[in-house]
Amino acid sequence: MNLRQFNSVLRQVFLLPVVALLVTAGALYWQIRGANATVNLIQQSDARISQTILVAKLMVDQESSLRGYETTGDPRFLQPYLEAETHLPIEFARLENVAGEDPEQRRLIADLKNQHQTWTDAFALLVVSQVKAGGETHDVDLNLGGKAMMDHVRQDLDAIILSAETNRITRIARWHQQLHAMLAALMVVALGVGILIGLFTLNRFHTVSAAYQDSLEVLGRRADELFQSEQRMRTTLDSIGDGVITCDAAGCVQIMNPVAQDLTGWTQTEAHGKPLEEVFRIVDQATRASIENPVAKVKRLDRVVGLSNHTVLLRKDGRELDISDRGAPIRDQFGETTGIVLVFRDVTIERKTQEALIANEKLAVAGRLAATIAHEIHNPLDSVSNLLYLMRNGATEEESGQFMAMAEQELARVTQISRAMLGLYRESKTPVQVDLKEMLEEILLLMERRITDLAVTVSTDLPANVSVGAFPAELRQVFTNLIANAAEAAGPNGSIHLCIKPQPRGVDPAGLALQAGAWVIVSDNGVGVSEEVQSHLFQPFFTTKGERGTGLGLWVSQGIVQKHGGIIKLSSDTSADHHGTVVSVFLATNPTINAG
Amino acid sequence: MEKAPHLVLCIDDELIGLQVRKLLLERAGYRVATALNGPQGVEIFSTQPIEAVVLDYYMPGMDGGEVATSMRRIKPQVPILLLSAYVDLPAEVTSLVDLYMTKGEGAPCLLTKLSSLLQPVTAS
Numbered sequence: 071m072n073l074r075q076f077n078s079v080l081r082q083v084f085l086l087p088v089v090a091l092l093v094t095a096g097a098l099y100w101q102i103r104g105a106n107a108t109v110n111l112i113q114q115s116d117a118r119i120s121q122t123i124l125v126a127k128l129m130v131d132q133e134s135s136l137r138g139y140e141t142t143g144d145p146r147f148l149q150p151y152l153e154a155e156t157h158l159p160i161e162f163a164r165l166e167n168v169a170g171e172d173p174e175q176r177r178l179i180a181d182l183k184n185q186h187q188t189w190t191d192a193f194a195l196l197v198v199s200q201v202k203a204g205g206e207t208h209d210v211d212l213n214l215g216g217k218a219m220m221d222h223v224r225q226d227l228d229a230i231i232l233s234a235e236t237n238r239i240t241r242i243a244r245w246h247q248q249l250h251a252m253l254a255a256l257m258v259v260a261l262g263v264g265i266l267i268g269l270f271t272l273n274r275f276h277t278v279s280a281a282y283q284d285s286l287e288v289l290g291r292r293a294d295e296l297f298q299s300e301q302r303m304r305t306t307l308d309s310i311g312d313g314v315i316t317c318d319a320a321g322c323v324q325i326m327n328p329v330a331q332d333l334t335g336w337t338q339t340e341a342h343g344k345p346l347e348e349v350f351r352i353v354d355q356a357t358r359a360s361i362e363n364p365v366a367k368v369k370r371l372d373r374v375v376g377l378s379n380h381t382v383l384l385r386k387d388g389r390e391l392d393i394s395d396r397g398a399p400i401r402d403q404f405g406e407t408t409g410i411v412l413v414f415r416d417v418t419i420e421r422k423t424q425e426a427l428i429a430n431e432k433l434a435v436a437g438r439l440a441a442t443i444a445h446e447i448h449n450p451l452d453s454v455s456n457l458l459y460l461m462r463n464g465a466t467e468e469e470s471g472q473f474m475a476m477a478e479q480e481l482a483r484v485t486q487i488s489r490a491m492l493g494l495y496r497e498s499k500t501p502v503q504v505d506l507k508e509m510l511e512e513i514l515l516l517m518e519r520r521i522t523d524l525a526v527t528v529s530t531d532l533p534a535n536v537s538v539g540a541f542p543a544e545l546r547q548v549f550t551n552l553i554a555n556a557a558e559a560a561g562p563n564g565s566i567h568l569c570i571k572p573q574p575r576g577v578d579p580a581g582l583a584l585q586a587g588a589w590v591i592v593s594d595n596g597v598g599v600s601e602e603v604q605s606h607l608f609q610p611f612f613t614t615k616g617e618r619g620t621g622l623g624l625w626v627s628q629g630i631v632q633k634h635g636g637i638i639k640l641s642s643d644t645s646a647d648h649h650g651t652v653v654s655v656f657l658a659t660n661p662t663i664n665a666g
Numbered sequence: 667m668e669k670a671p672h673l674v675l676c677i678d679d680e681l682i683g684l685q686v687r688k689l690l691l692e693r694a695g696y697r698v699a700t701a702l703n704g705p706q707g708v709e710i711f712s713t714q715p716i717e718a719v720v721l722d723y724y725m726p727g728m729d730g731g732e733v734a735t736s737m738r739r740i741k742p743q744v745p746i747l748l749l750s751a752y753v754d755l756p757a758e759v760t761s762l763v764d765l766y767m768t769k770g771e772g773a774p775c776l777l778t779k780l781s782s783l784l785q786p787v788t789a790s
Contacts, residue, residue: 441752445724448751449680452769456686459773460693476682523726562727 071281079274086270090263097259101252108245114168115238118175119231121165126227128154128161129186133220136194143201151194158186165230174233182226189219312415316400319408321346321365333393333416335386350412355380355392364397368410374398383414392418431626435547446487446519450480486515501539501634501663506570506588507532509542513549514568520554525562531569536588538657540634545657548627548638552592552653555623559596559651566594573656587636587658598644598651607640635661672784673697673715677707677733678722678749683769687720687776694777704728708736716744718783720776723750723759723766731759738762745783747776 132154138147162183169175193216200206307314313330317323323341326349331337334349341349347363354361367375376396383393395414399407457473457480465473510532514521521528556566568591575586599607599614606612608628631638637656643649674696678684681702688698699714701707704725711719719737723730734746748759748766760766765779 445751448769449683452749452751453680453683453686455770456683456690456773456776460686460690463693476686480682523724525726 071278071284076278076281079278083271083274087263087267090267094259094263098252098256101248101255105245105248105252108241108248112238112241112245114170115234115241117168118165118234119238121161121168122227122230122234125158125161125165125182126224128158129220129223129227132158132194136197139201140197143204148198155190172233172237175230178226178230178233182223182230185219185222185226189216189223192216193219312413315346315350315412315414317346317365317410317412319410321363321369321410323349324409330414333383333385333391333414335389346410346412350414351384352381352393352395353384355382364395364412365410368397368399369407372399372407391416392421394420428626428629431623432547435550443487443516446516447484450483453477453480501541501661503537504540504542504545505535505537506590507534507536509546510549510568510570510590513546513553517550517553517557521557521566524557524560524564526557526560527565528557529565529567531567533570533572536570536572538587538659539661539663540657544630545634548630548655549590549592551623551627552655556592556594556596556651556653560594561596564595566592568592585658586660587656590655590657591652592655593650593652595650598642598649600642600644604640604642608638631655631657633663634658635663671695671697672717673699674718674720674780675699675701675707675711675714675716676720677701677704677725677730679703679725680722683722690773690776691720691780696780704730704733704736707733708740711737711744712740716741718780719744719746720780721746721748721763723748723755724752731756731762734759734762747779747783749776 131150135147135149135151135154139145139151141147162179166176166179169179193212196212197216307325307327310327311329313333314325314327315323315330315334316325322343322345326334326336326338326341331341334341336349346365350364352361353359361381364375374396375398381393381395383391385391393414394417395412397410397412400409400411402408454477457477461470461473510530514528514530553566553568557564560566571589571591573584573587573589576584578584603614607624609625612625628638634657636658638653640651640653642651674691676684676687676691676698677700678687679702684700684702688700691698699710699716701710705728707719707721710716721730721733725733730748730750734748737744737746745765746763748755748763749769750766751769755766764783767775767779
């Protein structure tokens with residue numbers, strides 16, 4: 071159940087009682103209206119009775135007044151009679167009015183009026199006129215007649231009152247009945263509505279309770295899953311061979327796995343909450359300068375960063391380790407950086423191994439060169455020693471001259487080669503300006519034999535006076551390696567091309583600054599290398615030459631070029647028409663040498 | 667000498683070295699045929715009555731080992747002296763030839779070794 075459904079239940083629970091009570095109130099109103107009508111009828115009956123009594127009183131007044139006048143003959147006694155005579159028509163009209171449509175009442179009232187009129191005409195007016203005339207009115211028959219007429223009037227009045235009272239009693243009984251019915255209905259409706267509201271609310275709250283139960287179960291399961299996931303993560307972290315430190319967004323240490331604790335010398339408890347730079351102190355191997363805190367670097371660049379080479383970690387106990395590390399931001403669902411993960415490992419042994427491998431490759435290169443040089447020197451030496459033997463064993467003057475010239479020519483070859491060899495192993499501490507044309511020509515000279523053996527033709531395009539800043543011995547190693555690779559790739563009757571392309575300072579089409587320097591491009595027309603092989607070419611121990619190669623040549627060359635702040639790149643084509651490989655090396659005129 | 671001088675075939679890709687060696691051997695009383703590469707040498711070896719071969723090991727295209735193998739297939743009895751600018755030659759190459767020496771060991775050494783190869787022929 072989501073929040074929307076829950077709110078809907080709340081609305082239902084509020085609305086249903088309101089609606090039910092409104093309906094109940096409507097029913098009650100209808101009932102009360104019925105009872106009110108009955109009360110009105112009762113009031114009508116009351117009004118009829120009191121009006122009838124009023125009329126009766128006026129008639130009694132008339133009769134009494136007439137009797138006084140009849141006895142005394144004094145007109146003052148006749149006053150009430152006259153007043154009643156003027157009021158009676160009005161009161162009769164009122165009585166007819168309050169009688170409503172009841173036919174029995176109407177008949178009785180009409181009869182009453184008739185009887186009264188009869189009494190007035192036949193008795194009262196007669197008596198009044200006789201008294202006025204001074205006559206005697208003690209006639210018994212006349213008075214008995216008047217009395218009988220008045221008795222009729224009284225009967226009618228009683229009948230009217232009786233009828234109204236009967237009506238009243240019936241109506242009061244009806245009102246009582248209605249009241250009881252209303253009370254019963256009220257009880258029934260209250261009970262019904264109460265039960266309905268109760269049941270409905272119960273049902274709704276059952277739904278909510280079931281949903282709540284479900285939510286609790288889901289939460290419980292989630293908590294279990296979370297715990298298991300956390301356990302998995304922890305076990306994974308504990309099992310991996312690299313040191314892992316996670317930090318919060320402020321760069322304070324949160325979690326360190328056992329390897330990280332071992333490498334830094336800090337325990338999780340000691341390090342927790344401390345700033346990373348306190349726990350993970352790193353300096354540059356050569357300069358001993360502090361290296362930018364990885365947390366700051368990740369924050370600044372907002373991406374995964376590999377940290378610089380030659381990083382030394384200062385352990386808590388003061389010991390030092392060569393490490394390689396990388397940092398990555400941890401993001402929340404909105405892409406905000408909420409922390410940083412740092413992964414690092416001890417590369418002390420790895421670095422030593424690399425150094426040993428590089429030294430080994432240097433030795434292998436030196437060994438191959440030594441063999442070439444021995445060959446190059448032995449050939450002319452053999453000729454010279456043979457010539458000397460010939461001269462010593464009786465040669466003519468002319469022959470001796472000729473032999474000496476040949477010997478000198480051969481010795482000149484030895485000298486040239488020995489010079490080139492000396493140049494090869496003259497190490498310098500700082501980079502010097504190296505003339506590329508001179509260096510490449512020297513290398514070609516030393517390799518001439520090997521190239522001829524492979525039946526490869528070499529073409530060059532080497533402009534003079536192009537120089538770059540470099541360590542000559544190392545650069546020679548790179549070019550020797552690249553030319554040997556090219557010659558071997560070209561194979562018998564193949565060709566290689568060597569050229570130098572100076573690059574002035576400027577800006578490339580992509581807008582990147584270009585350093586002043588030169589490209590040395592070595593290309594061959596061999597079969598080319600597939601893309602799959604290309605991706606491995608700069609890895610150590612990868613060779614396409616089987617037993618003849620160490621698999622270190624290009625890897626070391628790349629290392630040397632990178633140390634020189636240069637670029638080495640390889641492109642190759644294996645198609646039938648344009649097969650071949652091009653290796654380009656960029657070297658700067660004034661390079662920034664990376665410590666090696 | 668009653669017998670006709672021995673015919674020796676010299677093979678070397680170094681022109682000056684080859685010329686000097688030819689001169690040296692001629693002065694020592696041999697007849698000398700020369701070739702600047704392996705295939706040419708094998709050609710001469712199979713067509714002429716060569717009695718001994720002075721062979722350079724390190725040559726472009728076909729090296730001394732390959733040349734010796736071909737020659738053994740054609741005339742196995744002809745002795746071969748292998749010359750090399752390298753100090754160490756692989757065993758499978760040295761086992762193919764009768765004798766071998768390093769260039770620069772000097773003319774007397776070459777002449778001694780060559781004559782020792784031809785001795786049994788002279789004796790028979």
